[in-house]
Amino acid sequence: MQEGQFxxxxxxxxxxxxxxxxxxxxxxxxxxxxxxxxLFEAQEWNLEPGNAYFVIRxxxxxxxxxxxxxxxxxxxxxxxxxxxxxxxxxIKPLAGTASHSYFQIGVEVYGGPLLATWFDRDLSIAGRVxxxxxxxxxxxxxxDFKRPVAIIPSLAIHLDRExxxxxxINKQKELVPILSQTGExxxxxxxxxxxxxxxxxxxxxxxAAILAFDLFFHDCQPPSFLxxxxxxxxxxxxxxxxxxxxxxxxMIETRTSDSEGGNSLMIFNNHEEIGSLTASGAKGTFLQxxxxxxxxxxxARQRTLRKSFFISMDNAHGxxxxxxxxxxxxxxxxxxxxxxxxxxxxQHYATTSVSAAIYKTLAAEAGVNTQEFVMRxxxxxGSTIGPHTAATLGIPTVDIGAPTLAMHSIREITGSRDPFLxxxxxxxxxxxxxxxxxxx
Ligand SMILES: [Zn+2]
Numbered sequence: 449m450q451e452g453q454f455x456x457x458x459x460x461x462x463x464x465x466x467x468x469x470x471x472x473x474x475x476x477x478x479x480x481x482x483x484x485x486x487l488f489e490a491q492e493w494n495l496e497p498g499n500a501y502f503v504i505r506x507x508x509x510x511x512x513x514x515x516x517x518x519x520x521x522x523x524x525x526x527x528x529x530x531x532x533x534x535x536x537x538x539i540k541p542l543a544g545t546a547s548h549s550y551f552q553i554g555v556e557v558y559g560g561p562l563l564a565t566w567f568d569r570d571l572s573i574a575g576r577v578x579x580x581x582x583x584x585x586x587x588x589x590x591x592d593f594k595r596p597v598a599i600i601p602s603l604a605i606h607l608d609r610e611x612x613x614x615x616x617i618n619k620q621k622e623l624v625p626i627l628s629q630t631g632e633x634x635x636x637x638x639x640x641x642x643x644x645x646x647x648x649x650x651x652x653x654x655x656a657a658i659l660a661f662d663l664f665f666h667d668c669q670p671p672s673f674l675x676x677x678x679x680x681x682x683x684x685x686x687x688x689x690x691x692x693x694x695x696x697x698x699m700i701e702t703r704t705s706d707s708e709g710g711n712s713l714m715i716f717n718n719h720e721e722i723g724s725l726t727a728s729g730a731k732g733t734f735l736q737x738x739x740x741x742x743x744x745x746x747x748a749r750q751r752t753l754r755k756s757f758f759i760s761m762d763n764a765h766g767x768x769x770x771x772x773x774x775x776x777x778x779x780x781x782x783x784x785x786x787x788x789x790x791x792x793x794x795q796h797y798a799t800t801s802v803s804a805a806i807y808k809t810l811a812a813e814a815g816v817n818t819q820e821f822v823m824r825x826x827x828x829x830g831s832t833i834g835p836h837t838a839a840t841l842g843i844p845t846v847d848i849g850a851p852t853l854a855m856h857s858i859r860e861i862t863g864s865r866d867p868f869l870x871x872x873x874x875x876x877x878x879x880x881x882x883x884x885x886x887x888x
Pocket of ligand 1: 688
């Protein structure tokens with residue numbers, strides 16, 4: 449695949465995936481179109497060597513895997529992992545209040561967004577709605593208003609002279625988006641708005657009553673190239689849809705070009721931003737239960753896992769020119785200079801010397817530069833899905849990711865070359881004849 453087409457497809461994926469549920473739906477459609485068979489956890493699986501499959505849990509997590517044509521029970525897996533969720537503002541269950549002729553919707557903060565970046569943006573609403581239909585069935589449907597329908601206005605500087613002096617944001621009081629202007633004593637009925645939207649997007653379903661929802665606000669501004677030489681990409685949810693897109697595209701492309709490949713499995717977990725301890729999160733049972741069904745014999749499964757390797761993909765921090773003292777002076781990842789290996793002495797990243805060496809070998813073979821990140825010793829380190837998987841399954845794991853700026857802003861920044869550099873490395877990993885291994 450060419451880099452120009454790759455980035456265009458990436459922009460489309462970002463636009464089509466305002467929530468984890470949408471990201472999973474888009475990925476499922478891509479895998480299905482590429483010949484991966486859809487499996488359901490509640491049904492029997494009749495897996496065949498040489499075939500490719502995918503399975504979804506709770507709308508927000510997806511695992512896709514390919515089985516070697518011969519002797520797949522005795523071969524290791526090329527594992528890849530990423531997360532589907534991003535920090536956001538989630539709508540409260542009993543949403544909607546009228547105040548001074550404005551109709552507003554209460555939100556909870558999902559994960560750790562940079563809250564200041566959510567003010568004065570053209571916001572839309574998307575997510576999953578559970579409802580009853582006209583024939584009295586329960587249905588779970590995805591909706592995305594796509595157009596700007598809400599805003600959180602800043603308070604004018606004249607009314608808050610301290611606004612530029614590091615004022616804190618009150619999450620309950622100051623973050624409530626405005627949806628509409630109403631007349632005296634009037635209010636909007638949010639449930640009827642949702643029924644209308646469902647019937648617009650799913651006319652065959654005929655929603656009757658809304659029972660519950662997982663709805664989020666998102667920024668309507670589409671992703672863009674930026675810079676005098678278009679050397680940057682800006683957009684929402686680069687953390688971690690960049691890794692999701694790169695992973696599924698590499699799996700599909702290597703599968704198309706080499707259907708004789710070995711075992712590979714990519715897991716896209718939900719809920720990384722809130723700690724991963726959920727049914728569809730990396731601390732849940734999703735990956736383990738899939739592996740139990742692929743290789744039911746526990747000893748054979750352990751042998752398989754010991755021969756496997758896991759690349760956990762999540763974005764990394766590039767050095768920020770205005771805040772360079774926030775980076776370790778010897779570890780300064782740059783945008784457009786290749787994926788970053790993340791290391792932490794306290795194993796908040798799963799990288800070890802062995803897994804880093806294997807990754808460096810893979811990247812060198814693919815002709816892609818490698819950078820290294822370690823947090824300053826006097827600052828706390830973030831984490832990702834890698835350590836959970838390494839601990840649960842005992843697979844050698846490396847934590848890597850594209851360098852970015854403004855992580856957890858409503859609009860994040862990466863290099864325009866970075867997604868493709870990650871893609872080249874991952875594609876090489878998936879199509880390499882032998883699984884990488886270190887003796888000793
Ligand atoms: Zn992330």
